[in-house]
Amino acid sequence: MITESDIEHIAELADIGISKDEVPEFTTQFNAILDYFEVLDTVEGESAPDAGAVNVFRDDEPRPSLSQEEVLASAGSTENGFIKAPRVM
């Protein structure tokens, strides 16, 4: 059973804001969904051994990419060619 306080904690972990009056409904719906997920307790089998899949990498050689101008055009707040973000406490 997830409590309202758990919901508030999860929201904080995910940096998702939820308002006080949304919390009760979120909690009820969350619990209903987690009840449904309980069927996974009956899944049989173990984690598979490494299948030997290989990550596809390319050589670390610079290639043409988007220009600084193109990238900065989408950013909300920029300064001297940098993107501005909120302050880190």
Place this chain on the structure above:
Amino acid sequence: MAGTLEFSPDDRYNAFITTCSTAPFTDGALAGTAVAVKDNISTKGIQTTCGSKILEGYVPPYDAYVVELLRQAGAAIVGKTNMDEFGMGTTTETSAFGPTKNPVDPERVPGGSSGGSAAAVAAGLVPMALGTDTGGSIRCPAAFCGIAGLKPTYGRVSRYGLIAYANSLEQIGPMARTVEDVSRLMSVIARYDPRDSTMLDRPYDHRPSAEIKGLRVGIPEEYFGEGVDPRVGERVRDAIGVLEGLGAETVPVSIPGMRHALAAYYVICTSEASSNLARFDGVRYGPAVDTRKSWHEAYQDLRQEMFGTEVRRRIMLGTFALSAGYAGRYYAKAQIARRNIREDFERAFRDADVIAGPTMPTVAFRLGEKSDPLSMYLSDILTVPANLAGIPAISVPCGKVDGLPVGLQLMGRQFEDERVVDAAYAYEQEVRA
């Protein structure tokens, strides 16, 4: 051959978020063909929102590979279609830009999340559209609107430029009124792209064939059981009968892992979404975050205002399913369930070449009818297995119930998209005759 298409549609169904009043085109396999693109696929110079306020006004500086391929084929990209926010939904009702209406009955949903693409095609506004399918989001709206839609084998169509929701599950795919056009569009977009490291080099270039003598069609009991409207089941059985009339044989198969499929799907997709949507912070794109606030406060406020309820719910479910103390119970179990389902299909495909069943358990519901999230999730039960297993799956119209379209779903082995298309084509050609 080159020119400009003028496009000012009567968009009474709200199929489009953005339309291009003039769309250039060039020579090629799709020369001059109007194609609509789902709004989670990056189009250079054309607003791309994923149906969300958090990307309102975002204009990508680059094209997705599939869009590059469309342009190279001479297509006219006429607009970006409406969708459930970030692909999270089965009805296009979670869009921040209003729901799309089903052209067959405007009081009903078109399905989702590619509801805008399906409606645009069904309403005759465009002959072809691109959709994306994570848990059924091409096939569901295709079924509900009475058109054809293919979810390709995972790894056959580049996801470069597709704004990710659940990257181990989703594929971009073609939607059109006919299977032949679905195949034509697939032939344009299914090309290897080294920028998508989850792709294999298996291009699709196929003209559908209606020759299906000897094709073994598997009928999974789980697709006709409880929860499936018996009238939908009947239409689909009739359609399978048509395939038999063309020389196919039917064989019973079973996918026992179905009982875990929906839970596994929702754990995996929400987990991936919780990570993929962390990037939406108002810093690099979308409506700007308030940089005067502190980090967490700024992000929480922005994401509360700009993400809809369903998106926030799924991010939270995913965060929870991956969190310390719970990941073993949810995420790990879901991955084992996923492997079991893939193995169930592999076993079934020893006895059958394609597997047939309904695409959706019901016909289109009314707008606003499903307000409870869990009951909405349950509608995905017949579509999610193909995403979990990474296999190709097509929906083709096969009759109606209460005047509303029913979809026949055909699934195939990995990389046998051609065979799945042929079976759908054979059925479609026979009933049109």
